[in-house]
Amino acid sequence: MPFFRTATEVAAEIRRGTLSSRELTEELFARIDASDVNAVVATRRDFALETASKADAADGGGPLHGVPMTVKDAFAVAGLATTWGEPAFADAVADRDAVVVERLQAAGAIVVGKTNVPHLLADFGQTVNPIYGRTVNPRDHTRTPGGSSGGAAAALAAGLSFLEYGSDLAGSIRIPAAYCGVYGLKPTPGTVPLRGFQPPGPPAEPAREFPSAVGPLARSAADLRLALSVTGGPLTPSRRSRLADFRAGVVLDDPHCPVTGEVGTILSDAVDALAKAGVRIREGRPDGVDPVAQAEAFGFQVEWFFAAQEGREPPGADDQERRRAALGAAWARYFRDADVFLCPTVFTTAPKHDDRHRYDDQVFWVAQASLPGLPAVSAPAGGPRPAGLQVVGPAHEDDTAITFAELAADVVGGFVPPGE
Template sequence: MSNDFSYLTAFELRQLISTRQVSPVEVTEAALTRMDDLEPTLNAFVTATPDVALKAARAAEAQVLAGGQLGKLHGIPLSVKDLIDVAGVRTTFGSKTRADNVARSDAPSVERIKSAGSCILGKTTTTEFGAKAGGGDSPLTGVTRNPWNTDKSPGGSSSGAAASVAAGVTPFALGTDGGGSVRIPAALCGLVGVKAQYGRVPVFPTSATPSLGHVGAIARSVRDAALLIEVMSGFDARDPSSVAQDVPDLVGACGRGTTNMRVAWSPTLGYASVSGEVRELCESAVGRLEEAGCHVDLIDEVFPDDPIGLWEAEFYAGVGLKLREELDHSRHLLDPDVAEAITQALYRETLADYFAKFFQRFELREHVRQFFSRYDVLVTPTLPVAELGAGINVPPELPDRGLVSWAYYTYPFNLTGNPAASIPCGFTTSGMPVGLQVVTGTNRDADLFRIAGTLEEASPWGHLRPL
């Protein structure tokens, strides 16, 4: 059979491997070749790990030949964002200040994907310390590019993860999401990007932004994203926020349908500005949910105020504390825009200001809890625009917004911890993909995948390819 596995799903690859139609080694070698071929164009990887990938592929092949029990990700290649530790491999955080930092052990998510039989091709690019939603660039790695148009950004901060999955290097990838960093690049690259319930996927070592950060999945199909989240999920005592309940059947939820689900459609959340074309594409997707049996209400205001101040206080103060020595002694090595943002949070806000926002966050959570007592699902645009230039931090249409604040729709749900995803919902006239954000109530990850599965079935996108 053909050795072009580029746009097969993880489920398709696993079926071929388990029935011995292809070898895990063949699949991994093909993925490594595609990675090498596209890297000069996309710049999606910080560190390639071909030896790690091929060692895992050979072990997977031996297990298939021996008739052993196969893991859920058996022989499937994937990548890991360079904010997540893989033992013996650099974790650089996209920063020259961490260029030689080698992880001593695997993060829980990496332990689990390895145990499930996956083959890690390498570490993917990130904006420095995950602190920018836009340009897809860092001082260490330069600019990562969007496969749909290489003059455009794949978004941040899981830039390389999204670019490589969209380009068919792997069917899915591990990303992180502290303010939208899985959902933003998923929207810009025409992919599914999921952050599950806060704590569903345990995080260790402790993040610089521990109350906001999630490990998430970026994939080309809803079921692949569900599979990867399932594998990574489950309690881990190293993460005190880890969810101590059985992992839901997320893959099964993808086909359960959405009849009678109560959906709130909010184009602005009450404060956002969205382009006309993005709104129209999202409204069309909402119409497909109505056709699938959902009850949809238009909600003008979900939040009385933009919660960006609460998010910036927690995120940038956390990153700033980690980088205090670098700010004082080697600031020239840092992305100047990131350095300025964390300086403001660290040195220009009083302790009283910080704690006032800390308690306002609990009020926000309660507000959202009450909202989801009335609705099963909230849907919004994932982003206000469909594209921005490669290496550009903020869309020119939104000059008054900042490094993350321009992504109006994503960061509120890091503050609340709710499950949230970006699902492809169409293409603009210029050929760039647009994402619809889906948010559900606390611990209702399965509902997220019910909606996502319905949208994918109503308007499939898996056959569309940028390269």
């Protein structure tokens, strides 16, 4: 069975009748049962197999026709508990689907189950909780898959799902994608509806827009595009269609959060390969962007996000919003002369499991896109232990970042199954 194929490829084969959705789903469940990664933690088998049989009998279908996939535990999926890794929510079975799940299924996908998260999604370094335990990195079980979409990234890397959907406030899609060697997209905030992405309880409407988003993880950049268009609607076309036509800003290191030698070598080699392929490289950050101040301001936004869940607003919020608006304007000016900005997703490869460590330093690089609300793709950049190249695009031009990541795979390399 093609467990490491892309969702786009599998859907095409099921539509043609050269691959059975039912057989694929049955084999996928067997693979999940045999896995020791602990990535997929809840399944709805009868529903999935019945839906797969219907997909095989159908004439044609949507862009994700018959594709078995998973979503992060934090999304409501009818018939499954929405636990957020909290024992008090262990029996909180959803009676309806999140908007993301509704739209994926309308496109033909079969949401077969849910993937693991850290307790209350409060850790972007590891994925462990009191209900389901620890998820490990499929490439090295002694290392973390990251968080909070760690189960999502691990499931894709281990061949336990064909597509995933996660969430990203403080790098919770991009960091796990980098550690597990898959693709992850934080879309422009507001692109994909958030209804059904919350802990169990009455729906809560945020008082303001925070720089958080829900988005897809996949084994190819093309799958990111497909998943985003299905869940978020039509995309603004990419600025470029050929790699050699792209203008890319690049910063690969910073004294305030230096990358390891391993990551530095991988990303330097990747940028050299892109330059040889014709990408016009421009060193340096936008004028007026201080990465340290940006990381500190983003830390305030994260604290504000959690305070808002309790109905509080921290002091200094108005000033922080003015700073965020000024930063957005600086990036908008920058993208007049550049199409994408390239930087590390995180400064290290997947570290060893360590429950004593908060991993706060991992946020420095993802904050470059998160605070101004820019779309960003973490793309595999090679190496025996994967390193992520973060491709940041202009606001509301998500497909420009996706297309660059897609084309870059030809010279940098894309997803590689564990052990290959």
